[in-house]
Amino acid sequence: MNLQHLHAFTIVAQQQSIRSAARVLGLSQPAVTRIMRELERNVDTHLLHRGSKGIELTPFGQALLKRAHLILEEARKAQDELDQMRDxxxxxxxxxxxxxxxxxxxxxxxxxxxxxxxxxxxxxxxxxxxxxxxxxxxxxxxxxxxxxxxxxxxxxxxxxxxxxxxxxxxxxxxxxxxxxxxxxxxxxxxxxxxxxxxxxxxxxxxxxxxxxxxxxxxxxxxxxxxxxxxxxxxxxxxxxxxxxxxxxxxxxxxxxxxxxxxxxxxxxxxxxxxxxxxxxxxxxxxxxxxxxxxxxxxxxxx
Known part of the structure:
Protein backbone atom coordinates (compact mmCIF):
# COMPACT_ATOMS: atom_id res chain seq x y z
CA MET A 1 0.00 0.00 0.00
CA ASN A 2 1.39 3.41 -0.95
CA LEU A 3 0.19 6.99 -1.20
CA GLN A 4 -0.58 6.65 -4.92
CA HIS A 5 -2.81 3.66 -4.17
CA LEU A 6 -4.62 5.53 -1.40
CA HIS A 7 -5.07 8.74 -3.39
CA ALA A 8 -6.53 6.86 -6.36
CA PHE A 9 -8.76 4.88 -4.02
CA THR A 10 -10.23 8.02 -2.45
CA ILE A 11 -10.96 9.50 -5.88
CA VAL A 12 -12.67 6.29 -7.07
CA ALA A 13 -14.75 6.28 -3.88
CA GLN A 14 -15.67 9.93 -4.42
CA GLN A 15 -16.52 9.59 -8.11
CA GLN A 16 -18.14 6.13 -7.82
CA SER A 17 -16.76 5.45 -11.29
CA ILE A 18 -13.42 4.20 -12.64
CA ARG A 19 -13.89 6.28 -15.79
CA SER A 20 -14.61 9.50 -13.88
CA ALA A 21 -11.78 8.83 -11.44
CA ALA A 22 -9.39 8.31 -14.36
CA ARG A 23 -10.31 11.76 -15.72
CA VAL A 24 -9.74 13.40 -12.34
CA LEU A 25 -6.42 11.62 -11.86
CA GLY A 26 -5.24 12.21 -15.44
CA LEU A 27 -4.75 8.47 -15.98
CA SER A 28 -6.23 5.88 -18.29
CA GLN A 29 -9.06 3.62 -17.15
CA PRO A 30 -6.84 0.50 -17.31
CA ALA A 31 -4.24 2.26 -15.17
CA VAL A 32 -6.79 3.10 -12.46
CA THR A 33 -8.20 -0.43 -12.60
CA ARG A 34 -4.69 -1.83 -12.21
CA ILE A 35 -4.00 0.41 -9.20
CA MET A 36 -7.23 -0.72 -7.52
CA ARG A 37 -6.37 -4.38 -8.11
CA GLU A 38 -2.89 -3.86 -6.70
CA LEU A 39 -4.36 -2.21 -3.62
CA GLU A 40 -6.81 -5.05 -3.07
CA ARG A 41 -4.00 -7.59 -3.43
CA ASN A 42 -1.88 -5.69 -0.93
CA VAL A 43 -4.63 -5.61 1.70
CA ASP A 44 -5.84 -9.10 0.77
CA THR A 45 -9.53 -8.22 0.60
CA HIS A 46 -12.16 -6.76 -1.73
CA LEU A 47 -12.64 -3.00 -1.33
CA LEU A 48 -14.95 -2.21 -4.26
CA HIS A 49 -17.93 -3.75 -5.98
CA ARG A 50 -20.27 -2.61 -8.73
CA GLY A 51 -23.66 -1.55 -7.38
CA SER A 52 -26.81 0.02 -8.77
CA LYS A 53 -25.30 3.52 -8.51
CA GLY A 54 -21.85 2.64 -9.85
CA ILE A 55 -18.74 1.64 -7.92
CA GLU A 56 -19.53 1.15 -4.24
CA LEU A 57 -17.35 0.37 -1.23
CA THR A 58 -17.48 -2.86 0.67
CA PRO A 59 -17.42 -2.62 4.49
CA PHE A 60 -13.64 -3.13 4.24
CA GLY A 61 -13.46 -0.31 1.70
CA GLN A 62 -15.43 2.01 3.96
CA ALA A 63 -13.05 1.30 6.84
CA LEU A 64 -10.01 1.92 4.65
CA LEU A 65 -11.46 5.15 3.21
CA LYS A 66 -11.64 6.79 6.64
CA ARG A 67 -8.01 5.88 7.33
CA ALA A 68 -6.91 6.82 3.82
CA HIS A 69 -8.11 10.41 4.25
CA LEU A 70 -6.19 10.71 7.50
CA ILE A 71 -3.03 9.20 6.03
CA LEU A 72 -3.11 11.49 2.98
CA GLU A 73 -3.72 14.56 5.12
CA GLU A 74 -0.89 13.65 7.46
CA ALA A 75 1.37 13.19 4.42
CA ARG A 76 0.36 16.65 3.20
CA LYS A 77 1.07 18.13 6.61
CA ALA A 78 4.44 16.38 6.71
CA GLN A 79 5.40 17.91 3.36
CA ASP A 80 4.08 21.30 4.49
CA GLU A 81 6.13 21.12 7.66
CA LEU A 82 9.29 20.35 5.70
CA ASP A 83 8.55 23.21 3.28
CA GLN A 84 7.93 25.59 6.17
CA MET A 85 11.10 24.48 7.97
CA ARG A 86 13.13 24.96 4.79
CA ASP A 87 11.99 28.43 3.75
Missing part, protein backbone atom coordinates in the same frame (compact mmCIF):
# COMPACT_ATOMS: atom_id res chain seq x y z
CA UNK A 88 9.88 29.56 6.71
CA UNK A 89 6.87 30.50 4.65
CA UNK A 90 5.56 27.81 2.26
CA UNK A 91 2.99 25.05 2.52
CA UNK A 92 -0.79 25.08 2.87
CA UNK A 93 -3.34 25.38 5.65
CA UNK A 94 -7.03 24.39 5.69
CA UNK A 95 -9.26 25.75 8.45
CA UNK A 96 -12.91 26.42 9.25
CA UNK A 97 -14.12 29.41 11.28
CA UNK A 98 -17.50 30.42 12.64
CA UNK A 99 -19.31 33.57 11.54
CA UNK A 100 -18.74 35.04 14.99
CA UNK A 101 -15.00 34.51 14.66
CA UNK A 102 -15.04 36.00 11.15
CA UNK A 103 -16.75 39.14 12.42
CA UNK A 104 -14.62 39.60 15.51
CA UNK A 105 -11.06 38.38 16.03
CA UNK A 106 -10.19 36.69 12.72
CA UNK A 107 -9.45 39.77 10.56
CA UNK A 108 -6.80 40.93 13.02
CA UNK A 109 -5.39 37.41 13.38
CA UNK A 110 -5.21 37.01 9.60
CA UNK A 111 -3.29 40.26 9.20
CA UNK A 112 -0.74 39.15 11.79
CA UNK A 113 -0.44 35.74 10.14
CA UNK A 114 0.11 37.13 6.62
CA UNK A 115 2.85 39.39 7.94
CA UNK A 116 4.66 36.40 9.42
CA UNK A 117 3.97 33.71 6.80
CA UNK A 118 2.88 35.46 3.57
CA UNK A 119 3.45 32.50 1.26
CA UNK A 120 1.27 29.92 3.00
CA UNK A 121 -1.66 28.86 0.83
CA UNK A 122 -4.63 29.39 3.15
CA UNK A 123 -8.08 27.87 2.56
CA UNK A 124 -10.90 29.10 4.83
CA UNK A 125 -14.41 27.66 5.04
CA UNK A 126 -17.30 28.69 7.25
CA UNK A 127 -17.88 26.42 10.20
CA UNK A 128 -21.07 24.38 9.80
CA UNK A 129 -21.63 21.78 12.55
CA UNK A 130 -21.67 18.80 12.36
CA UNK A 131 -19.98 18.89 8.92
CA UNK A 132 -17.01 20.79 10.32
CA UNK A 133 -16.44 18.20 13.03
CA UNK A 134 -16.61 15.44 10.41
CA UNK A 135 -14.01 17.25 8.30
CA UNK A 136 -11.81 17.76 11.33
CA UNK A 137 -12.05 14.10 12.32
CA UNK A 138 -11.17 13.04 8.76
CA UNK A 139 -8.05 15.22 8.88
CA UNK A 140 -9.19 17.53 6.07
CA UNK A 141 -8.94 20.53 8.40
CA UNK A 142 -5.86 21.60 10.33
CA UNK A 143 -8.12 23.09 12.99
CA UNK A 144 -11.47 24.84 13.44
CA UNK A 145 -12.63 27.90 15.37
CA UNK A 146 -16.11 27.21 16.75
CA UNK A 147 -18.76 29.27 18.53
CA UNK A 148 -20.18 27.18 21.38
CA UNK A 149 -22.19 27.61 24.50
CA UNK A 150 -20.29 27.51 27.75
CA UNK A 151 -19.37 23.93 28.50
CA UNK A 152 -18.59 22.89 24.93
CA UNK A 153 -19.36 19.45 23.52
CA UNK A 154 -18.15 15.96 24.41
CA UNK A 155 -17.01 15.02 20.91
CA UNK A 156 -13.42 13.99 21.63
CA UNK A 157 -11.70 17.03 20.13
CA UNK A 158 -9.17 19.05 22.08
CA UNK A 159 -10.30 22.61 22.72
CA UNK A 160 -8.64 25.86 23.68
CA UNK A 161 -10.89 28.74 24.71
CA UNK A 162 -9.95 31.81 22.71
CA UNK A 163 -12.60 34.26 23.83
CA UNK A 164 -15.51 34.16 26.32
CA UNK A 165 -18.49 36.14 25.02
CA UNK A 166 -21.59 37.49 26.71
CA UNK A 167 -24.84 36.72 24.91
CA UNK A 168 -27.43 39.47 24.45
CA UNK A 169 -30.97 39.76 23.06
CA UNK A 170 -31.18 42.07 20.07
CA UNK A 171 -34.00 43.62 18.03
CA UNK A 172 -34.59 46.63 15.83
CA UNK A 173 -34.86 50.10 17.27
CA UNK A 174 -38.45 51.02 18.11
CA UNK A 175 -39.32 47.32 18.43
CA UNK A 176 -42.77 47.04 20.10
CA UNK A 177 -41.32 44.81 22.84
CA UNK A 178 -38.17 46.83 23.49
CA UNK A 179 -39.33 47.62 27.04
CA UNK A 180 -39.72 43.94 28.02
CA UNK A 181 -38.21 43.13 31.40
CA UNK A 182 -38.40 39.34 31.21
CA UNK A 183 -37.34 36.78 28.62
CA UNK A 184 -40.82 35.24 29.03
CA UNK A 185 -42.39 38.36 27.44
CA UNK A 186 -40.36 37.70 24.27
CA UNK A 187 -41.18 34.02 23.86
CA UNK A 188 -43.89 34.41 21.19
CA UNK A 189 -41.77 36.61 18.91
CA UNK A 190 -40.13 35.44 15.71
CA UNK A 191 -36.52 34.47 16.53
CA UNK A 192 -33.56 34.36 14.17
CA UNK A 193 -30.66 32.16 15.16
CA UNK A 194 -27.43 31.95 13.17
CA UNK A 195 -26.61 28.31 12.67
CA UNK A 196 -27.70 25.15 10.93
CA UNK A 197 -30.34 22.66 11.96
CA UNK A 198 -30.55 21.44 15.53
CA UNK A 199 -27.37 23.24 16.61
CA UNK A 200 -29.16 26.53 16.02
CA UNK A 201 -32.48 25.79 17.71
CA UNK A 202 -30.75 24.15 20.69
CA UNK A 203 -28.76 27.37 21.12
CA UNK A 204 -31.97 29.34 21.62
CA UNK A 205 -33.69 26.62 23.63
CA UNK A 206 -30.86 26.68 26.18
CA UNK A 207 -31.62 30.29 27.10
CA UNK A 208 -35.28 29.57 27.81
CA UNK A 209 -34.65 26.17 29.38
CA UNK A 210 -32.22 27.73 31.87
CA UNK A 211 -35.13 29.78 33.21
CA UNK A 212 -37.65 26.91 33.14
CA UNK A 213 -39.56 28.32 30.18
CA UNK A 214 -40.81 26.53 27.08
CA UNK A 215 -38.65 27.50 24.09
CA UNK A 216 -40.05 29.68 21.28
CA UNK A 217 -41.86 27.92 18.46
CA UNK A 218 -41.39 30.52 15.73
CA UNK A 219 -37.68 30.13 14.91
CA UNK A 220 -35.70 30.58 11.71
CA UNK A 221 -32.14 29.24 11.52
CA UNK A 222 -29.78 31.32 9.38
CA UNK A 223 -26.37 30.24 8.09
CA UNK A 224 -25.13 33.82 8.26
CA UNK A 225 -25.04 36.36 11.07
CA UNK A 226 -25.08 39.11 8.44
CA UNK A 227 -28.32 37.72 6.98
CA UNK A 228 -29.91 37.50 10.41
CA UNK A 229 -28.95 41.08 11.30
CA UNK A 230 -30.32 42.37 8.00
CA UNK A 231 -33.68 40.69 8.60
CA UNK A 232 -33.83 41.97 12.17
CA UNK A 233 -33.24 45.54 11.04
CA UNK A 234 -36.34 45.40 8.87
CA UNK A 235 -38.74 43.28 10.90
CA UNK A 236 -39.83 42.50 14.45
CA UNK A 237 -37.65 39.39 14.59
CA UNK A 238 -35.36 39.00 17.60
CA UNK A 239 -32.02 37.28 17.99
CA UNK A 240 -29.47 36.23 20.58
CA UNK A 241 -25.93 37.14 19.62
CA UNK A 242 -22.55 37.58 21.23
CA UNK A 243 -21.90 41.14 22.38
CA UNK A 244 -18.40 41.10 20.84
CA UNK A 245 -19.86 40.89 17.31
CA UNK A 246 -22.43 43.62 17.84
CA UNK A 247 -19.90 45.98 19.39
CA UNK A 248 -17.84 45.78 16.21
CA UNK A 249 -20.66 46.20 13.68
CA UNK A 250 -21.48 49.66 12.37
CA UNK A 251 -25.01 48.45 11.78
CA UNK A 252 -25.56 48.21 15.52
CA UNK A 253 -26.87 51.77 15.17
CA UNK A 254 -30.04 50.26 13.67
CA UNK A 255 -30.49 47.72 16.47
CA UNK A 256 -31.22 47.84 20.17
CA UNK A 257 -30.08 45.63 23.01
CA UNK A 258 -32.91 44.28 25.14
CA UNK A 259 -32.41 44.10 28.89
CA UNK A 260 -34.31 41.19 30.45
CA UNK A 261 -33.63 40.75 34.13
CA UNK A 262 -32.66 37.08 33.69
CA UNK A 263 -28.96 36.45 33.02
CA UNK A 264 -28.03 34.91 29.69
CA UNK A 265 -25.37 32.20 29.37
CA UNK A 266 -21.88 32.82 28.10
CA UNK A 267 -20.62 31.58 24.76
CA UNK A 268 -17.07 30.73 23.80
CA UNK A 269 -14.94 30.98 20.71
CA UNK A 270 -12.92 27.78 20.89
CA UNK A 271 -10.06 26.42 18.85
CA UNK A 272 -10.71 22.72 18.14
CA UNK A 273 -8.08 20.21 17.01
CA UNK A 274 -7.86 16.44 16.65
CA UNK A 275 -6.31 14.72 19.69
CA UNK A 276 -2.63 13.87 19.30
CA UNK A 277 -2.46 15.72 15.97
CA UNK A 278 0.78 17.65 15.63
CA UNK A 279 0.16 21.08 14.02
CA UNK A 280 2.45 22.27 11.25
CA UNK A 281 4.50 25.44 11.82
CA UNK A 282 1.92 27.40 9.80
CA UNK A 283 -0.95 26.03 11.91
CA UNK A 284 0.91 26.87 15.13
CA UNK A 285 1.59 30.37 13.82
CA UNK A 286 -2.08 31.03 12.99
CA UNK A 287 -3.17 29.58 16.33
CA UNK A 288 -0.82 32.00 18.08
CA UNK A 289 -2.17 34.88 15.99
CA UNK A 290 -5.72 33.97 16.99
CA UNK A 291 -4.73 33.91 20.67
CA UNK A 292 -3.06 37.31 20.32
CA UNK A 293 -6.11 38.79 18.56
CA UNK A 294 -8.39 37.41 21.28
CA UNK A 295 -6.17 38.93 23.97
CA UNK A 296 -6.31 42.30 22.19
CA UNK A 297 -10.12 42.17 22.07
CA UNK A 298 -10.28 41.30 25.75
CA UNK A 299 -7.91 44.14 26.65
CA UNK A 300 -9.97 46.61 24.58
CA UNK A 301 -13.13 45.65 26.46
CA UNK A 302 -11.58 46.15 29.91
Missing amino acids: GAGGSLNIAISSTAALSLFPSALQRFRERMPRVELTISESAPPHTQDQLEAGRLDFAVLTELEGGAADGFERTVLLPMQLVVVGRKRHPLRGAKSIAELRDSLWLVPGIGDSATDYLSRVFRDHRLNPPQDVISCRSIVTALSIMENSDALGIFSRVVLDRRQRIANLSLFHPTEPLPMAWLTLATRPASQPTPAARCLMNCLSEAAASLTAADV
